[in-house]
Amino acid sequence: MKNTMCLKSKLLRSPSGLVLTLLGIALASGAQAQSMNYGSLEDLFGEAVTTSATGKPQRASEAPAPMTIISAEEITRSGARDIPSILNRVAGVDVLAWGAEGADVGVRGYNQGSNARLLVLVNGRQVYLDHYGITVWAAIPVQLAEICQIEVVKGPEVALFGFNAVSGVVNIVTYNPLYDDVGTAQVTVGTQGQKELSAVKSFKLGDKVGFRLSAGGTNIDEYDTSSDVPTKQLRSNQDVRRAVSLDSLAQVLPNVQAGFEGTWSRADVFEAGALQGPHQGQFNIHSLKGTVKADTDWGLIETTAYNNHMDFTIHTLSGGNVIQFGSTTNLTVVQAQDLLKLTPSLTTRLGLEYRDNAMDSYPAEGSVTGYRVASVSNMYDWQIDENLSFTAAGRWDHMMLYHDGFRPYPFTSADYNDRTVDTFAYNVGLVWRPVAGDTVTLTAARGIQSPSLIEFNNNAVTTPAPKATMQTGNPYTRPAVATNYELDYQHALDFLGGTIKASVLYQKTSDLTTIFSGFRYPVNGYTATFTGDNVGDSSQWGTELELRGHIDALRWSASWVWMNPVDHLTFAPGSQTLNFQESTPKNTVKGNIGYDFGRWTTDLLLIWQAEHKAYFLTAAGQGLHKVDPGVTAQASVSYKVSDSFSLTLAGSNLLHDETQLTAGPKAERRVWGTATYKF
Amino acid sequence: MNKSKRTAIIAGMSVLCVGSAATGMTSAAEMDAKQVTIAAKALGFLTTKAPAGAKVVVTAGAAPVAAVQAALPGAAVAAGDAAPGAYAVFVSSAAEGKKALAKGTVTVGNDVACVDAGGCVIAVETTPKVTIYVSKAAASAAGVEFDPNFKMMVTEK
Numbered sequence: 001m002k003n004t005m006c007l008k009s010k011l012l013r014s015p016s017g018l019v020l021t022l023l024g025i026a027l028a029s030g031a032q033a034q035s036m037n038y039g040s041l042e043d044l045f046g047e048a049v050t051t052s053a054t055g056k057p058q059r060a061s062e063a064p065a066p067m068t069i070i071s072a073e074e075i076t077r078s079g080a081r082d083i084p085s086i087l088n089r090v091a092g093v094d095v096l097a098w099g100a101e102g103a104d105v106g107v108r109g110y111n112q113g114s115n116a117r118l119l120v121l122v123n124g125r126q127v128y129l130d131h132y133g134i135t136v137w138a139a140i141p142v143q144l145a146e147i148c149q150i151e152v153v154k155g156p157e158v159a160l161f162g163f164n165a166v167s168g169v170v171n172i173v174t175y176n177p178l179y180d181d182v183g184t185a186q187v188t189v190g191t192q193g194q195k196e197l198s199a200v201k202s203f204k205l206g207d208k209v210g211f212r213l214s215a216g217g218t219n220i221d222e223y224d225t226s227s228d229v230p231t232k233q234l235r236s237n238q239d240v241r242r243a244v245s246l247d248s249l250a251q252v253l254p255n256v257q258a259g260f261e262g263t264w265s266r267a268d269v270f271e272a273g274a275l276q277g278p279h280q281g282q283f284n285i286h287s288l289k290g291t292v293k294a295d296t297d298w299g300l301i302e303t304t305a306y307n308n309h310m311d312f313t314i315h316t317l318s319g320g321n322v323i324q325f326g327s328t329t330n331l332t333v334v335q336a337q338d339l340l341k342l343t344p345s346l347t348t349r350l351g352l353e354y355r356d357n358a359m360d361s362y363p364a365e366g367s368v369t370g371y372r373v374a375s376v377s378n379m380y381d382w383q384i385d386e387n388l389s390f391t392a393a394g395r396w397d398h399m400m401l402y403h404d405g406f407r408p409y410p411f412t413s414a415d416y417n418d419r420t421v422d423t424f425a426y427n428v429g430l431v432w433r434p435v436a437g438d439t440v441t442l443t444a445a446r447g448i449q450s451p452s453l454i455e456f457n458n459n460a461v462t463t464p465a466p467k468a469t470m471q472t473g474n475p476y477t478r479p480a481v482a483t484n485y486e487l488d489y490q491h492a493l494d495f496l497g498g499t500i501k502a503s504v505l506y507q508k509t510s511d512l513t514t515i516f517s518g519f520r521y522p523v524n525g526y527t528a529t530f531t532g533d534n535v536g537d538s539s540q541w542g543t544e545l546e547l548r549g550h551i552d553a554l555r556w557s558a559s560w561v562w563m564n565p566v567d568h569l570t571f572a573p574g575s576q577t578l579n580f581q582e583s584t585p586k587n588t589v590k591g592n593i594g595y596d597f598g599r600w601t602t603d604l605l606l607i608w609q610a611e612h613k614a615y616f617l618t619a620a621g622q623g624l625h626k627v628d629p630g631v632t633a634q635a636s637v638s639y640k641v642s643d644s645f646s647l648t649l650a651g652s653n654l655l656h657d658e659t660q661l662t663a664g665p666k667a668e669r670r671v672w673g674t675a676t677y678k679f
Numbered sequence: 680m681n682k683s684k685r686t687a688i689i690a691g692m693s694v695l696c697v698g699s700a701a702t703g704m705t706s707a708a709e710m711d712a713k714q715v716t717i718a719a720k721a722l723g724f725l726t727t728k729a730p731a732g733a734k735v736v737v738t739a740g741a742a743p744v745a746a747v748q749a750a751l752p753g754a755a756v757a758a759g760d761a762a763p764g765a766y767a768v769f770v771s772s773a774a775e776g777k778k779a780l781a782k783g784t785v786t787v788g789n790d791v792a793c794v795d796a797g798g799c800v801i802a803v804e805t806t807p808k809v810t811i812y813v814s815k816a817a818a819s820a821a822g823v824e825f826d827p828n829f830k831m832m833v834t835e836k
Contacts, residue, residue: 036828044720045809045832057828061808254726295827344815344835383834386810436807 034257034293034300035249037179038148052151052171053429054379054391055160055349056339064381064391064429065157065443066092066488066503070150077555077594077603079636079650081144081188081196081218081672084137087170088634089605090152091546091559091590096662100192100220100670101138101239102271102281107154107168108507108542109563109584112577112614113272113664114515116452117482119157119165122172123247125261125289125306126164130357131329132274132515133164133452139283140172141243141263143214145184145676146200148173155484155505156447158425159377159393162353166447166482166509177202178210178249178257183679190672193221193238201679208251215244222270225658226665229619230317231278235665240268259291261306272664274454274515276577277617279316282326285309299340307332317617327362329453331355345384351377351395359453364461367405369416369453369473374398379427387433395425397448401456401475408458410470410526416458419475423448437492449480451513455532469520469527477532482509498549498556508539512569514576536569538580555594555603562587582624583614599640607632616663625663632659648674707771707790710742710803712749715769717803718787719750721811722767724829725785727822733766736779740771741789773798782822794836812836 036057041049045059048071053063060069068090080086084103088095094111096104104115116133119126122142128135153169161169175182181202188196198216205211218241226232243265252258264286273279289306313326337351358370379393403416429443457473464470486505493500517533541564548557565580573579587610594603611628618625636650651671653659658666710718735751736759737744747769748756754766761770763781769789770776776786776798788799794812800821804810811833813825825833 034827037826040720040723041828041832044717044724044811044829049832057831059832300827300831339831341831341835347831386834 034255034295034302035176035178035259037176038173039180048149050151052153052157052169053160054381054393055337055351056347056379056381058381061439061490062389062431064389064431064441065427066154066441066486068152068154070152072148075144075147075150077601077636077638078605078634079603079638079648079674080634080652081650081674082137083140083142083144083150083172085634085652086144086150087152088607089590089592092154092544092561093152094585094588094609096272097667098272098278098662098664099222099235099239099270099667100194101218101241101267102269103137104272105135105137105170107152108505108561109540109565110167110509110538110580112580112583113276113616114274116164116274116513117167117449118170119161119163119168120170120172121161123174123261124171124304125287126308126331126333127172128164129283129285129308129310129312129329130331130453131310131312131327131359132454133450134274136267136269136271136281136283138218138239138241138269139243139265139267139285141214141245141265141285141287142172142174143184143186143198143200143216143243143245145186145198146174146182146212146214146245148175148180155443155486155507156425156445156482157427158447159395159427159445160351160379162375162395162397163373163448163450163479166449166480174247175202175212176210176249177212177247177259178204178208178251180212182212185677185679186674188218188672188674190220191670192223192668193219194670194672195219196674210249212247213245217242223665223668225668228665230617231665233322234278234280234315234317235270236268236280238268239270240266242266253294255295257291257293259289259293261287261289261291263287272616272662273314273316275316275617276615276622276663277317278664279314281315282313284311299338301338302336304335305333325362328360329358331357345382347381349377349379349381349393351375351379353377357453359457361405361457361459361461364459366461367403367408367458369401369403369408369457371399371401371450371456373400389431391427391429391431393427397421397423397425399423399450399479403458403475406461407463408472408475409460409464410472410523410528411458411475412524416456416475421479423479423481437494439488439490441486441488441490443484443486443488445482445484447482447484449482449509449513451477451479451532452515454515455513455530457531464526467526469529471516471529471531474528474530474532477513477530478511478534480509480511480513480534482507493547493549496547496549497551498547501544501546503542503544505542505544506539507542508537510537512536512538512578514578517571518575519571535571535576535578536567538565538567538569540565540580540584553596555592555596557590557592559590560587561589577615577622579613579615579624583612585609585612601636601638601640603636605634607634614663627660627663629659629661631655632661644678646676648676650674707792709740709771710746710769710789711805712743712746713805714789714803715742715746716750717805717809717811718769718801719747721801721803721829721833722751722785722787724826726824726826727783727785734764735767735769736760736762736765737769738771738775738779741769741775741787770799776817780817780820782820785821785823786817797836810834 048069053065200214202212353375361367377395399421401419546559613624761775761779768779773796788802793799
């Protein structure tokens, strides 16, 4: 059997094949699907389904949160070979491509180098990295061919997911190892010396145990577009990505499933650091995850435990010199949740979570700074009637800092070990369908962005001289708090085979954090500058207008996004590398069109962004640089040689030899070809 | 079938079939192919084990037999009366549903009223969107369970 959609959906496209297979499953095994069966639910209800809005399975159109779901078919048709390029198709998402592989992804503005406002998950496991609270996209251990769908939730979604989901959530959902049959091998070669191999294969032991194994690697030369000395000094000539993943799921009892996942990845990429300067980062990450799900009389109970371990090294500039630093972070998370339908119209979700997040001192080892968080969350989803539903979710986090090892000068151990932070987050949503085809969604949310480990971390291993000045993380850095109020209206355009969606939002972030404030503070008789400080507020009004649809084999979408942040910062202009009101493009327009005929599939994405300014460190120093990418184009043409073999020619930044996508080095035009074999 | 369509059908039949209406024996329209397909897909979310070549019965006026056979090619589909014993029985009224409902027999209604009355385990509407109704009492009487995620997405009665 060739590759399937989520589950056996492709097989099930024909009613006869569909039901034969579904009935066959029921007849043969009687297995209960405690884990989400995305493909068959999508096939049944005729639209994408998700759990990313409330934790409860629901149709995307009924989710009480603004969200976009990117299907596996869209990923394939795009021709893209990296996740940021795929996300760039979504209205309200902007991508800062610093190099051939390194990128930061933002949702609704506030994007910059080392963006810490986005929570990124793979099947619910966080893959954003706690050292800076960032996502190294190239280090995500997922091959594109194993992605079932990517769910993009816009706005704070902390009550469900926890810290960092302040501007949004990207949840990457892969094919289920027990339900889905996947086998794909891909080879890509392209300009910039791009060479890529990728393979995904699922296999079964009987009908109760399933595995999915994936592996891939990419080498690509960095753009040769900058003569700036710091960038040339820091940047490796080649970005490297390697990843291996094993996912498994077993039906251990009729009502119990158990899963195990292990991953390893390595990425060596050029990016912009938290101080908006060039850096070359090397990341070695591995993870282990176990899950047990049980369908009980008390609801659908799920427990998950995972560990993410990362060794990283960063080459960056300090005082005009190239320096290298690196450390180790370790994250352990234990989660339990119960999803229970209290009445036919009322569903609740109770969640408990404990996490321990730590970072070793550097360059000298011997100390560990971290925090433990105990959380409880509760969600109620009330289907008031056929056309009206109300959702309310709240989450309380109790964070306890700690520092083990040497005294964390200029602080004392008590400054860390006695420091606790309590935060409350909520999501409230009302979904109303006044007439068929129309949906009005009103949401309010409060999200928490924890300071990253680097903002807390202390590396002192010796006693400093009296009155010495030192740089340190700050245990008293407060979490940033984002509130978001939004009204969405969606209307079906039957004559165009699509929908129009309009959104208006107001968002405010208080207590913005910055990695290095530069301010000098007296601490216990010493003078300290903090890698971790609160520097004011920022708020914005925004609108999104999006049309999408298809007429027969013609697919199309168009969006316009206007975001207008206004900063209220506590530092003098230019003294810090934060300036969201300048760095956020006010207007972004995206248009996508695709046409399928015979064995051919075509896709064209055009993006226009308004001119803006952003910080980037060059030989001339730190400063705001004009960014005017104008119109950029990505395109893809695929030819299906046979049912199991296809060829794709795709490209990005196609309109110019070099395009200023960010304040960093310009991006070169890229073209690549991919051969895909399904087995 | 949406609410207004249901109401219109019932109202129309009340006028045209006074005798029948007087005894409360109204029947909804026969399921169309799309409804049958959706109902058959919904059966795939049952956790009930059933023998290969499961027997499926379709009563008069419930659904086109050919459509049910096309949607359930692995089953042995035949027209017949409402009675227990089959894996699934497609019925045209709550009364038929109640007659057929038994341990091991799933009743599929051509009208949500059948689910409301507890005679049918499931009924589906396909316009303006796919909506699946499940009777908890009927499911219990049939001794069947649905996938827990599926249950979160349907309207339980």
